Amino acid sequence: KDSGDIASHRFLMKAFQALRPGDAVLSEEGADNSHRIGADRVWIIDPLDGTNEYGERGRLDWAVHIALWEHTQLTAAAVSLPAHNMVFATDPAPPLPPRRSDKPRIITSRNRAPYAAVLVANELECDAVRLGSAGAKAMAVVLGEADIYIHDGGMYQWDSAAPSGVAAAAGMHVSRIDGSPLIYNSPDAWLPDFLVCRPELAEPVLDALWGDRWRAHRDNGWQ
Template identity: 50%
Template sequence: MGTFMTDSATDTELAAHLAEVAGRLLVTVRESGVLSLKALGKAGDATANAFLCHALRERRAGDGLLSEEEKDNPERLEHSRVWIVDPVDGTREYGEARADWAVHVGLAVDGVPTLGAVALPGADEGRGIVLRSDAPRVVPPAPERLRMVVSRTRPAKEAVAVAEALGAELVPMGSAGAKAMAVILGEADIYLHTGGQFEWDSCAPAAVALAHGLHASRADGSPLVYNQRDTYMPDLLICRREHAGPVLAALAKISG
């Protein structure tokens, strides 16, 4: 039986623990061998979501909560502190047992992505890793030729155009969380998304990226603001701070 987490755990310790445990639950569901690929995504989402939401409502009962897999609740708008979770970011990649899927547990305070954790259960040859806002790693230096992560199935035309303008190599990858964490891990240098997302797709990744000293904003350079009535957040830029200016300038030129 596991050790009971004490009530003295910090918000980020809680986020990291929940993300890691949810990731293990998802792997267990997938490895059960009793679900078809279509059913697996639904079962995984439901299992991880139930765990995360029950845990947060017990451990942080006074906070708001927004999850991709739950019906939205207007009550969250009354809270300064709101947990924003994505139980399975990259359902297709999860079902295919790829490495590029994630679990997001983030906390927005007054709309700011303040802290969080992103679990990559399939990373490190299946051993899994958790990147968190209270334990920043050293981000490896960028190579001579920049690398931009894009969707492995539907690369956004704006991202492709910016990559061409900067002479960057395209790196196809799955989930939003995996792409954002790839910048921290030195597997990529720029994550530009313009194809439509929601708050749960980027809150935890943005919080972790900011804690690592990276740039995180909307595609026009404006701040990321969470816990909005409309949870649609169509674009995102995460990169090293020195690359933000050139990316935004190239994107403005292309969009103009």
């Protein structure tokens, strides 16, 4: 299954070298380089998100992530779900889907529900939707197949950059699980948590996690 990660990485790197030779790249499958910190343009990519799912016969919930960071922020992103023959991008952005259920639907992993997701599910009386990769989970929210995706078990910038860019362009709430902004192209590629949800559910979700503390944190400029 790891051969899929490497093959996808090599394919994408060849394309960047041909089309954007001066741009920096942060890839799960490539060596990190401090050059990207001073670069004006950085591609943040996960050549194969959901390696385990990709390696299991019949699994469709794996993805490819590509995001472009320029001058402090993401400016373009795309998430591909190859097994579904689907690509989601920031231009044109997917429309905000109608809400399909009065009862919120929260995405959890196949094997273990993150503590934060359990807390929110209990507080908001959510139904559970089980999926594999981060990209597939975030795009399920974008498609309206779920309403909330929370990850608190540790991840890297390439895991969330493209999904967060596409979800935000679609009108979803996107943040850290304390409500603070997601910061990309920071020196440490580690970015431990991630929240994507319908905009009207952001306050209920953050209230369930933090009560009034997240508002005080926000009003203090996330200090």
